Amino acid sequence: MKNDMKIAIIGTGGAGGYFGGKLAQAGFDVTFLARGKHLSAIKEKGLTVKSILGDFHVAQAKATDKISEIGKVDLIILGVKAWQIKELSAELIPLLHAKSLILPLQNGVLATEELTEKIDASHVLGGVCRIISKIESPGVINHFAAQPSIIFGKINEPVSAQMQDVKSVFDTVGIDSKISEDIASEIWKKFAFICVGGLLAITGQTLGELRTLEETREMMIKLLAEIHLLSTKTGISIGTDYVEKTVAFIDALPMDSTFSLARDIWENRPSEIDYQNGSVVRLGERYAVETPLNKFVYHSILPKELKARKEK
The missing domain is CATH 3.40.50.720 (NAD(P)-binding Rossmann-like Domain)
Incomplete structure (x- = not known):
């Protein structure tokens, strides 16, 4: 080329x-x-x-x-x-x-x-x-x-x-x-980060609001930790300090930052929820890793997602 x-x-x-x-x-x-x-x-x-x-x-x-x-x-x-x-x-x-x-x-x-x-x-x-x-x-x-x-x-x-x-x-x-x-590792790092968009979708918050409220910040950290554990079980290395680094990155983003997943769900459009938190749930089942927070996010959004797809 x-x-x-x-x-x-x-x-x-x-x-x-x-x-x-x-x-x-x-x-x-x-x-x-x-x-x-x-x-x-x-x-x-x-x-x-x-x-x-x-x-x-x-x-x-x-x-x-x-x-x-x-x-x-x-x-x-x-x-x-x-x-x-x-x-x-x-x-x-x-x-x-x-x-x-x-x-x-x-x-x-x-x-x-x-x-x-x-x-x-x-x-x-x-x-x-x-x-x-x-x-x-x-x-x-x-x-x-x-x-x-x-x-x-x-x-x-x-x-x-x-x-x-x-x-x-x-x-x-x-x-x-x-x-x-090691592009597989980079893909997983982005994957984990973007799954935070599911939390934005169900809480109606921006990233700045999510990270500021103690309760939702704790949910965000637990969601990332579940995916980090899952990555190790699948044989992908994203670093032992991945969660801390990602939270620091999120803390540095503008208060009004959002993800396309959340915007799609808020605006009643079909979204990538199946490929984000939904994939965490399915891979968790495959590798025997508990993913309760991702499961909560996915199952909470799923009814609205199915409705959006039907109306597409």
């Missing part, structure tokens, strides 16, 4: 819109997959990104609502919800050539596994991103907290020239990135 690589952003939400916008702004050939009013606004007015690091606008953004219209690309960045991976993975195959790479940025620990059910593993990276952002209005992405970054790598494989090419593109456009030789 060279710096003229063709890129597809599958899912132009808070993360896909920001990172794809940075790439398109720098002149890379980027096609955005979007839908509805968001798609119409991008086609008519381009993509606007409001960011704490500086606003920018992509005037001539290429966008479509059909994966089949994108054509062959060098890099696919997946910004869709975790539960959408299974249903669209087969549609990605026509976009691939021999050296194409797919970079999933989903919350949860199942994206790579689900992609490789239909797609040869040689194309599939593991990845996580760190950003707090959302679609503010059609055609407008708002990055309102956290330093954006991407960590990626191959599960149980060394760093390759292809991965270095991807990093070099991110470096060129000013996206903070890192190639990890």
Whole structure:
């Protein structure tokens, strides 16, 4: 891959819109997959990104609502919800050539596994991103907290020239990135952190409010501790001080910070709860690890989630 690589952003939400916008702004050939009013606004007015690091606008953004219209690309960045991976993975195959790479940025620990059910593993990276952002209005992405970054790598494989090419593109456009030789650990670290979003959803709190009230802060710490124990039982090492480090990170975030999981649930949209706290519950049962707080969160949200899916 060279710096003229063709890129597809599958899912132009808070993360896909920001990172794809940075790439398109720098002149890379980027096609955005979007839908509805968001798609119409991008086609008519381009993509606007409001960011704490500086606003920018992509005037001539290429966008479509059909994966089949994108054509062959060098890099696919997946910004869709975790539960959408299974249903669209087969549609990605026509976009691939021999050296194409797919970079999933989903919350949860199942994206790579689900992609490789239909797609040869040689194309599939593991990845996580760190950003707090959302679609503010059609055609407008708002990055309102956290330093954006991407960590990626191959599960149980060394760093390759292809991965270095991807990093070099991110470096060129000013996206903070890192190639990890233990991407499974990075995915689990993000997974545990993002599961705190389930607590936000059921308490109606922001991260600042959650960490300030003694009772909900204790719940947050116990929820993280359950996932930390589960990670050790699955053979993933995320560090003995993971809980303390994560709580310190949460303490440093702006008071009004929230997660997309909580916002989806508050706004009666289908969410990633099955892939977050729901995955903790199922893996806990598989590895004989008690996860009472995650179970409480998951079971409390499940009725509303099922209703949102039925009304989708």
